[in-house]
Amino acid sequence: MADVDVLIAGAGPVGLTAASELCRRGVACRVVDRLPERLPFARAVGVQPRTLEIWDRMGMIREALETAVPLKGQLLYVNGEEGPRIDLALPPEVPYRFAALPQYETERLLEDLLRRCGGEVERGTALVSCAQDPHVVRAVLSLPTGGTEELTARYLIGCDGAHSVVRKGLGLSFEGAALPEEYMLGDVEVDWDLPAGYAVRSSHVVDGLTDDLLVCIPLPGDHRYRMSMATPPELSRAGQKDADGVTHGLSGEQGPVPGLEHIQAVLDRLSPRPTTATSLRWSSVFRISHRIVDRYGHGRVFVAGDAAHIHPPTGAQGMNTGVQDAYNLAWKVAAAVRGHAGAGLLESYDAERRPIGEEVVDRTLRHARSGIQADPDDPATTMLREAQLLLGYRGSAIVGPVGSAHDGPEPGDRAPDCGGLLYALRAFPVRLFSLLREREHTLLLYADHEDQLASSDRAAAAAVRAAHGMLNVCAVLAPRVSAPGLSLPAVHDGLDEFRRAYGARGGEAVLVRPDGYLGLRAVPADGPEVPAHLAMLLGT
Numbered sequence: 109m110a111d112v113d114v115l116i117a118g119a120g121p122v123g124l125t126a127a128s129e130l131c132r133r134g135v136a137c138r139v140v141d142r143l144p145e146r147l148p149f150a151r152a153v154g155v156q157p158r159t160l161e162i163w164d165r166m167g168m169i170r171e172a173l174e175t176a177v178p179l180k181g182q183l184l185y186v187n188g189e190e191g192p193r194i195d196l197a198l199p200p201e202v203p204y205r206f207a208a209l210p211q212y213e214t215e216r217l218l219e220d221l222l223r224r225c226g227g228e229v230e231r232g233t234a235l236v237s238c239a240q241d242p243h244v245v246r247a248v249l250s251l252p253t254g255g256t257e258e259l260t261a262r263y264l265i266g267c268d269g270a271h272s273v274v275r276k277g278l279g280l281s282f283e284g285a286a287l288p289e290e291y292m293l294g295d296v297e298v299d300w301d302l303p304a305g306y307a308v309r310s311s312h313v314v315d316g317l318t319d320d321l322l323v324c325i326p327l328p329g330d331h332r333y334r335m336s337m338a339t340p341p342e343l344s345r346a347g348q349k350d351a352d353g354v355t356h357g358l359s360g361e362q363g364p365v366p367g368l369e370h371i372q373a374v375l376d377r378l379s380p381r382p383t384t385a386t387s388l389r390w391s392s393v394f395r396i397s398h399r400i401v402d403r404y405g406h407g408r409v410f411v412a413g414d415a416a417h418i419h420p421p422t423g424a425q426g427m428n429t430g431v432q433d434a435y436n437l438a439w440k441v442a443a444a445v446r447g448h449a450g451a452g453l454l455e456s457y458d459a460e461r462r463p464i465g466e467e468v469v470d471r472t473l474r475h476a477r478s479g480i481q482a483d484p485d486d487p488a489t490t491m492l493r494e495a496q497l498l499l500g501y502r503g504s505a506i507v508g509p510v511g512s513a514h515d516g517p518e519p520g521d522r523a524p525d526c527g528g529l530l531y532a533l534r535a536f537p538v539r540l541f542s543l544l545r546e547r548e549h550t551l552l553l554y555a556d557h558e559d560q561l562a563s564s565d566r567a568a569a570a571a572v573r574a575a576h577g578m579l580n581v582c583a584v585l586a587p588r589v590s591a592p593g594l595s596l597p598a599v600h601d602g603l604d605e606f607r608r609a610y611g612a613r614g615g616e617a618v619l620v621r622p623d624g625y626l627g628l629r630a631v632p633a634d635g636p637e638v639p640a641h642l643a644m645l646l647g648t
Contacts, residue, residue: 110244112138113445115261117235117274119143121152121211122413122430123267124218124229128166129438131225132546135445138261139227140249142234146219149390150210150295150334153325154179154424158496158522160204162435165624167546168221175217176207177328180305185380186313193306198495201609203525203541206495208326210295210334211427238264238277240408263441264409267434270397272415278406284399284469287420287476290339291396292366295389297332298324300381308333310378322378332387336421337374339366339393366391396420398473400465404458410437417465420476423494425468432496432623433461439548439622448576448646452505460501497522501625506645508619508628508637516611519628523620524610528603529584537602547580548622549642553596553633554606556586556614560633561594567617567633568596574639575646584612 114130116123119141127139155176163169184191196206219229232252239246244260251257266274275282302308305326312320324333339345343364371385400417404410413430437457443449471493485493492498502510502520510518517524525541544550551571553564561583568581583598584606585591591598601607610618617633619641620626627645630637 110262111259112136112261114138114263114265114441115140115235115245115247115259116265116267117141117272118267118269118413118415119215119219119229119231120267120269120413120430121214121218121427122434123265124215124222125162125166125431126265126267126412126434126438126441127227127229128218128222128225129435130442130445131222131227132166133439133442133548135442137227138230138259139222140230140233140235142232142250144232144252146212146215148212149392150212150327151293152211152214152421152424152427153208153327153334154428155207155209155214156424156428156494156496157198157202157204157206158499159428159431160207161525161541161624162431164204164541165545165547166221166435168217171217171220172207172209175213175328176209177326178305179206179208179307179326180303182307182309183302183380185308185310185378187311188380190380196491198491198497201524201526202495202497203539208328210327213328214427235266235268235273238274238409240264242407245408262408262445265434265437265441266409266411266415267413267430269414270399270418272411274409275401275411275415278409278411280401280403280406280411282399282401284397284418286395286397289396290344291336291394292339292343292370292391293394294335294366294368294371294385294391295327295332296335296368296371296385297330297387298375298379298383298385299331300379300383302381304331308380310380312378320374320378322374335371335374335385336394337371337378340370340373343370343393345393345395366393396476398469400462400469404433404462404465405454410441410457412437412461416462417469419469419472422472422475425472425494425496428496429465429468432464432499435623436461443578443646446576446578448578450506450643450645450647453645456504456506460504464499507626508630508641512629512631514611514613516609517626519626521626523624523626526605526609528601528605529599530602531599538599540606543582543599544620544624548578549575549627549645550580550582550620551638552606552618552620553581553583554586554601554610554612554614554616554618555583555589555591556607558589558591560615561589561591563615563632563634565595567638570634570639571617571642574642578646579642586614 113136116139181195236248245264249257308324310322412433508519619628
């Protein structure tokens, strides 16, 4: 018997996401992090709309909305001349917008959520080594006291960053290379009169090549920004390599760090308005590589976030992609711990997430070299992709076949939100995402006629049996359908938004996975498809 169900190495946003989701499901976790406390650095700042959707499902959206600030767009300047403004506009049916939130605040909110779920972070405790056999993972931890501890876990998730001990212990390759560019970062306040909520990108270009760059991302506070800019020669770490050859991330305590004078010198050259930087909270030098593992896991060990993929920070994709890694993995590991993981469920993590990691690495590298303006898609599609709303798992072995929907999202697609759902005992409508919050698999049974209600009851009973009870069921009724004898929880599609958003047909079953993607669509709802699919996912 193992000492713990799951050991998680790393308590950044990725590790905390995995831990919160596992603890919420009653899985015993240990979360270790080598740092004695959270770093007070605004490293990852951009929060994508898809991540806010995940935080909604996890039950921490209110705290995030109260802490973050809107990221409205970007102001562009080239050689002092203002270019076209980029507004981060999304369709009205998307429930959340782009946001800016310092990473230490993201980690605080997630750690608070973990604590509410019954977990905690063991700080100053580092994973030293790991190995696995068919039955358990064996790990050695270094403790704050200076001693070591040996333990066994049923599963290990490595969220321990670019220099991951878990990745090395698993023997994964990490192919890629370092970029020659070096940047210094600083968290400062400025006194310019540029509009609030907009990032600023100001560059100096000669013969089509950028030789000087300033990027400013707004942070919570008055005229506060996280600024990045080229590193001056006296601060450069060029030629210095980390011990494992992976040159990526903040420089730490090695060598001099940027001061206000270094940041001010760049502002004097590139700021679109004369301004003075003050209140430097932290600064560092940042080096960039692009790498990805050859697989996201093997056996009982998995990697996520920077342990699996690193790339330029263009478009704020890194942390957000890592959070989605963890969110995809956690429900699958929880099913395995409960003894209800069908054949191929854990393997689907690599199959679903690694292609996305490859795409993100390639896209951010392309944007770093040529700019997002060089993206071949139309601006609306580019915006949805940057928001991570177009990512999906069509063709995955654990989702149903594409082509099952006359209109609307297919299995493997993100489940869209919609409004206007009415409970009989509620005087005001709710959104679908509210119904899905903190749920496992959810089976939505759409009925547009009373004749379909009996089949909805039969479909629900068969599905719950196949899912070993790890399933929520709700009937979604067309506006004029009366269901006085229905035994299921039910809402009315009061504004017809669900039918339109999903292209729903009368008597159809729509299965939403715990990570907010469609798993299956089936007509009729009480046919064999839904129980068979759930049995495949969660074991017979």
